[in-house]
Amino acid sequence: xxxxxxxxxxxxxxxxxxxxxxxxxxxxxxxxxxxxxxxxxxxxxxxxxxxxxxxxxxxxxxxxxxxxxxxxxxxxxxxxxxxxxxxxxxxxxxxxxxxxxxxxxxxxxxxxxxxxxxxxxxxxxxxxxxxxxxxxxxxxxxxxxxxxxxxxxxxxxxxxxxxxxxxxxxxxxxxxxxxxxxxxxxxxxxxxxxxxxxxxxxxxxxxxxxxxxxxxxxxxxxxxxxxxxxxxxxxxxxxxxxxxxxxxxxxxxxxxxxxxxxxxxxxxxxxxxxxxxxxxxxxxxxxxxxxxxxxxxxxxxxxxxxxxxxxxxxxxxxxxxxxxxxxxxxxxxxxxxxxxxxxxxxxxxxxxxxxxxxxxxxxxxxxxxxxxxxxxxxxxxxxxxxxxxxxxxxxxxxxxxxxxxxxxxxxxxxxxxxxxxxxxxxxxxxxxxxxxxxxxxxxxxxxxxxxxxxxxxxxxxxxxxxxxxxxxxxxxxxxxxxxxxxxxxxxxxxxxxxxxxx
Numbered sequence: 001x002x003x004x005x006x007x008x009x010x011x012x013x014x015x016x017x018x019x020x021x022x023x024x025x026x027x028x029x030x031x032x033x034x035x036x037x038x039x040x041x042x043x044x045x046x047x048x049x050x051x052x053x054x055x056x057x058x059x060x061x062x063x064x065x066x067x068x069x070x071x072x073x074x075x076x077x078x079x080x081x082x083x084x085x086x087x088x089x090x091x092x093x094x095x096x097x098x099x100x101x102x103x104x105x106x107x108x109x110x111x112x113x114x115x116x117x118x119x120x121x122x123x124x125x126x127x128x129x130x131x132x133x134x135x136x137x138x139x140x141x142x143x144x145x146x147x148x149x150x151x152x153x154x155x156x157x158x159x160x161x162x163x164x165x166x167x168x169x170x171x172x173x174x175x176x177x178x179x180x181x182x183x184x185x186x187x188x189x190x191x192x193x194x195x196x197x198x199x200x201x202x203x204x205x206x207x208x209x210x211x212x213x214x215x216x217x218x219x220x221x222x223x224x225x226x227x228x229x230x231x232x233x234x235x236x237x238x239x240x241x242x243x244x245x246x247x248x249x250x251x252x253x254x255x256x257x258x259x260x261x262x263x264x265x266x267x268x269x270x271x272x273x274x275x276x277x278x279x280x281x282x283x284x285x286x287x288x289x290x291x292x293x294x295x296x297x298x299x300x301x302x303x304x305x306x307x308x309x310x311x312x313x314x315x316x317x318x319x320x321x322x323x324x325x326x327x328x329x330x331x332x333x334x335x336x337x338x339x340x341x342x343x344x345x346x347x348x349x350x351x352x353x354x355x356x357x358x359x360x361x362x363x364x365x366x367x368x369x370x371x372x373x374x375x376x377x378x379x380x381x382x383x384x385x386x387x388x389x390x391x392x393x394x395x396x397x398x399x400x401x402x403x404x405x406x407x408x409x410x411x412x413x414x415x416x417x418x419x420x421x422x423x424x425x426x427x428x429x430x431x432x433x434x435x436x437x438x439x440x441x442x443x444x445x446x447x448x449x450x451x452x453x454x455x456x457x458x459x460x461x462x463x464x465x466x467x468x469x470x471x472x473x474x475x476x477x478x479x480x481x482x483x484x485x486x487x488x489x490x491x492x493x494x495x496x497x498x499x500x501x502x
Contacts, residue, residue, distance in 0.1 A: 083157045085135055086142035094156035094164060098216045101166060105209055113176055115165040116223035117183070117204040120235045122161040123313055124352045125198060133193050137200065144186045149179060164220070173240075180204050180238040188236060199389055203230040204238035212241050232307045234381050259308040262292060268318065269293050270325045271491035274500060275343070275462065275484050278476040283500060285341040285375070286333070287484060288326045289491050290318065302345070310348075319347030327367040329494050330374065336501040343375035343405055343426075348382065352389070357396050371401035375426065380408040383418050391418055398423040405462070409450060410434060426482075427454050431465035438471055448478045455479060 081093035089097065098114070105112055119141065126134040138161065145155045145163060154166040165183075170176055184202060191198040205227030207219045222241040225248040230239040262268070268290055275285035292300040302309075309315050326344035333340050350356060364371060376397060382390050394404060403425045411430035429447075437443030454461040463475045466485035475483060492500075 086139055086157050088142055088146075088163075089154065089156040091156070091158045094154075094158065095216070097154060097156075098166065098219070101168065102209065102214065102216050102219075106214065110169060111171070111211070112209050113167040113170050114207045114209070114219045114223045115167065115180065115183075115204050115238075116207075116220065116227045117163050117165070117202045118227070119161040119187070120201045120203065120231075121348070121352060122200060124316075124349060125200065127316075128352075128354055129193070129196065129198065133196075133198065136193055137191055137198060140191055141187060141200070144189075145183065148183045148186050164223070176206060176240075177238075180206065184236050184238065201236045203227060203235055205230055205241065206238060207241045228307065231310070256308055256311055259292075259305060260312050262294070263312055263314050263318075267293055267295070269493070270322060271493060272329075272497040273484050273491045274488055274497065275341075275482050276488055278472060278480060278483050283337075284339070284482070285343060286497055287377075288322060288329075288342060288344045290322050290345075291491070315347050316349035316353070319350040322347075323350065324363070327363050327369060327374065329497075330369050331367045332494075333498060333501060334369065334373065336498065340501070341373055341375050341403070343377050345377040345379075345407070351378070351393055356393065357400060360397070360402065361400065372403055375403045375405050377405040377407055377428070380406050380412040380415075383415055391421065394422055409461075410437065410446075424457070424459055426460045426462055428462040428464060434463060435465060438474070444474070447475075451475075451479050 081090060082088065083090045101112060104110070119137075122134065122137070125137055138157070142155070142157065142163075145165065149155060149165060149167070152168060154168075156164050156166075158164055167176060167179065183204065187200065187202040191200070205223040205225065207213070207222040207226065209219060212222050213219050222245070226239045226241040226244055229244040229247050230237050233239070271289050271291055272286040273289060274283045275287055276282065277284045290302045292305055294300070309318060323344055323346070326342050330340070330342040333342070353359070360371075360374075363369075364374075378390065378394065398404060404423065405426040405428055406419075406424055407428040408430045409427045410433035427450075429450075434447065437447050451461050460481040461479070462482040462484065463471075463480050464484050466472050466475070466483045466487045468487055472483055472487055
């Protein structure tokens with residue numbers, strides 16, 4: 001700043017201060033009248049009197065200081081121990097509470113339980129509706145959690161969408177199950193923000209003191225591992241660590257870290273499993289699948305790591321890549337067979353996007369394909385996890401001309417009210433269920449009954465995992481339309497599949 005500029009900025013202010021100073025000193029100017037001087041002196045005495053009264057012994061200055069210190073101390077305590085968003089105990093304070101609870105329960109020989117839970121689809125809410133809605137959702141969820149437990153139970157937010165609950169003095173496992181069911185039900189009720197309905201759900205892992213462990217760190221880890229198993233079995237459920245400890249993968253957290261690194265290294269590849277018309281013994285379609293190709297060359301199918309993918313936060317990215325890959329090769333392969341259909345599994349993070357239908361229509365134009373060539377596969381178990389969300393989305397897709405495949409037939413109960421409102425072109429048997437039923441005469445009757453159901457609905461039935469000719473021939477005689485599995489070939493890459501078409 002130049003000296004001139006400095007003077008220009010300072011001079012008006014200086015003049016103002018000088019004027020204020022002159023006005024304040026005017027009461028002591030000899031030119032003033034004696035009356036005016038007396039009035040001003042009276043005003044000064046009155047002001048001094050008020051100040052003396054205010055700070056006299058009648059007002060406990062020490063008390064005022066103590067109150068201010070107490071207020072500031074309490075504020076610092078809240079900031080250090082409570083989550084600023086939900087006002088629940090934070091991670092640090094929760095660990096302190098848990099350590100004291102473990103110590104007290106050990107001394108008094110009492111028991112308690114720890115619940116570890118998170119929200120299904122929370123990242124999707126943040127990505128589509130914004131973080132302000134995500135924050136509001138966390139506040140409402142916190143309120144419902146507190147309302148779902150008993151007086152004296154402690155609800156804490158660890159961070160993000162992760163919560164823990166301490167249930168003290170719970171003698172009965174039935175009581176824990178009642179609380180868990182109440183939490184799952186309450187969290188799954190719709191939320192409304194600015195006229196927009198928001199749906200989420202929760203899964204819960206449960207560990208118990210001292211049955212599972214007497215160490216606080218192990219109790220947290222065990223509840224987290226039980227949550228992992230609960231989520232892998234389907235959302236909106238809970239699992240006790242004691243029941244599932246042998247199902248928990250070894251070194252779970254290390255496995256997640258390795259998987260996250262695989263995402264960064266793009267260690268994933270799309271493969272195709274040919275779908276065979278059992279009557280004509282020819283390829284009529286291809287099922288796109290995603291596999292994790294590890295550094296040692298081994299391959300793991302999507303079903304083995306789908307929970308890791310959800311936990312990674314990259315499900316939408318990988319799901320979009322798989323969809324684009326299917327559309328690209330469909331354009332190429334349709335030149336060999338104009339009637340070829342490619343089926344692609346749609347991941348949850350993808351179909352939950354508000355603009356999913358628009359995105360699909362854009363890809364039809366971009367890749368020069370038609371809606372009836374692209375078969376969209378959805379797992380039947382998703383209907384129970386997402387209530388009416390998925391049904392509404394499938395209805396929109398059907399109206400737009402897209403073909404639908406429902407997978408997992410046999411393994412999941414048939415939700416007839418839901419299915420009756422959908423236009424489904426294909427039902428795909430669950431591989432493990434089909435294998436088990438084909439091993440007995442009674443099971444084969446169930447397979448035949450479901451094939452007849454499909455015929456009545458004018459839907460194509462697909463048998464998967466077929467590995468020998470007798471199975472394929474039996475299913476053909478019963479009226480099953482399509483088959484896929486090792487009997488013909490394992491999933492192959494795009495070049496090998498194209499060679500089969502020519």
